[in-house]
Amino acid sequence: MQMSLMEYIAHYFNGDIHRYAQFEGVSCEQILEWIENECYVINGKLVMPVKHLPTPANRK
Structure with missing residues (x-):
């Protein structure tokens, strides 16, 4: 199961x-x-992006 960190907080911590x-502890x-850095939760693990990659230009 995957969800954004904000969705996780809303679901398990009542949005608090x-x-x-x-x-x-932070x-x-x-x-x-x-x-803000778009961290998310997958199968109970906090996943933090290392780098946001640019979207490739549309190619024909």
Whole structure:
């Protein structure tokens, strides 16, 4: 199962970013940075993108 980190927080922490930050042992600012960087959860694992790749131009 895959979901965005925000979806995960909404589902398992009732949308409470502060409570999730406490659970992870990090600041709320760190959680917001993870959300902004499009981290997601796959099978219970937090996945953080290493690099966002550019979208290739449409080719004919």
